[in-house]
Amino acid sequence: MHFIFEVKMRPGYPPERYAEAWLRASEIIQQAPGALxxxxxxKIGHPDTLLAIATWESKAARDAMESRPLDTVQRIIAEQSEFVEITVLGEYTAPEWQVIPPD
Incomplete structure (x- = not known):
C-alpha cells in the first residue's frame, strides 16, 4: 500500500530544509517491519510543493508503526510544523491496473 501526503512550504522556507528533516525521520521509520x-x-512549476509517497507491505504494517510513535520522529515532525502545511492525501492500494512499455 502507499501512504501519500503533500507538503507545502510556508513563504521563505526552503524545501531543502524540509527534505533534510524528512530524510532523518524516514530513515528511522523505514526500520519498521513492513516498510518498503x-x-x-x-511539483513541476511549484518548487515549494512536495509529494511524499511511502510504500508498505500492508496497511496493517503501517498502522502498527503508527500505533508506536517514536519520540525522535515525533520531535522531527513537530520541529517542521511551523514551516510547512501537510495534507494527507490518503492510503492507496498497489496498482490494480497498469501499462508498462515493452522492453
Whole structure:
C-alpha cells in the first residue's frame, strides 16, 4: 500500500530544509517491519510543493508503526510544523491496473 501526503512550504522556507528533516525521520521509520521505501517528489512549476509517497507491505504494517510513535520522529515532525502545511492525501492500494512499455 502507499501512504501519500503533500507538503507545502510556508513563504521563505526552503524545501531543502524540509527534505533534510524528512530524510532523518524516514530513515528511522523505514526500520519498521513492513516498510518498503519512501520517495519525496517536487511539483513541476511549484518548487515549494512536495509529494511524499511511502510504500508498505500492508496497511496493517503501517498502522502498527503508527500505533508506536517514536519520540525522535515525533520531535522531527513537530520541529517542521511551523514551516510547512501537510495534507494527507490518503492510503492507496498497489496498482490494480497498469501499462508498462515493452522492453
Amino acid at each position: 521505501g519512501t520517495r519525496l517528489h517536487r
